[in-house]
Amino acid sequence: MKVIEHIKQAKDTLISFEVLPPLKGKGIKGIYDNLDPLMEFKPAFINVTYHRSESMFKKKPDGTFEKVEVRKRPGTVGICAAIKFRYKVDAVAHLICGGFNRQETEDALIDLNFLGIDNVLVLRGDAPKNESSFEPEPGGHRYAIELLHQVVNMNNGIYLEDDLKTTVKTDFCIGVAGYPEKHFEAPNMQTDLAYLKAKVEAGADYVVTQMFFDNKKYFDFVATCRNAGINVPIIPGLKPITSRRQLTVLPRTFHVDIPEDLSSEILKCKQDCEVEEIGTQWLLQQSKELKAAGVPVVHYYTLGKPHVIANVVKELV
């Protein structure tokens, strides 16, 4: 079932989870270990992130170095299929522009369609860690909206080879990303919202937000979106803070603020187990308030912390 159908049919706030593919060389057991303890909460859907390859320098036997492309976390499409098969729950495959050309994207969409996975979250992706700005792959997309056009085209039976006859129309439900604290490259919120609106007008069915730690940012964002004429569901994305290190890593990586009330409590902690307790309580309060406000779904970035998410969700359902 599509995410948008889950939302339309729901009588209460739904729960969803997000997982990362394991590092190459590791098995799928890590995903199951993460998800098994969460399945009792009956998530409406589970997202699986997508990761671009990165350039690395590998030492050759003669002592010189060669540049190689390594995808550290492959397997998104396969994991989506495994989730559907094992848990009978809908999977949402993330698709990114970075590192992919249109042909590779089309192949992934065909695989998803054949597997009966009809939910995608279309994203641009970030620049590789060693590059300062995002550059599309030759023959790839520069912005998420271009990737969205490709998915919408396939939903209309338009494939890259335009001479194909009597093609099958795919039926993807399409989500896009939104940023309550603004995307870090956007010059201002208004411009960022104009591009978000363009994604919705081009066919996005719903928005999932970047993580935030202050619900007011989400509520303000939703109000601004509604004023701007963005009327699709806006799903809040939440993540627990479980270590002191995250106080600097999260703002640096995701360009989000951590409220002073939360950071000051965390700074008093001597060990990360104390931070985890504070992070769990904070996440629970955020979740309760969002649910009370009637948000369609609370989406949890689980990232290897299933017990924290379980402790929160069991107080919520």
Ligand SMILES: Cc1cc2nc3c(=O)[nH]c(=O)nc-3n(C[C@H](O)[C@H](O)[C@H](O)COP(=O)(O)OP(=O)(O)OC[C@H]3O[C@@H](n4cnc5c(N)ncnc54)[C@H](O)[C@@H]3O)c2cc1C
């Ligand atoms: C819910 C969620 C899930 C994510 N999952 C993944 C994942 O699985 N894998 C991954 O690699 N990354 C993921 N990301 C990170 C995401 O790829 C980055 O935040 C990326 O920098 C932007 O992606 P986007 O889809 O928002 O890009 P876009 O919508 O393309 O926007 C990127 C920037 O360009 C601007 N812009 C948009 N359209 C135009 C235009 N037509 N002309 C000029 N400027 C424009 C926007 O204002 C913004 O500043 C996720 C982010 C979120 C919020």
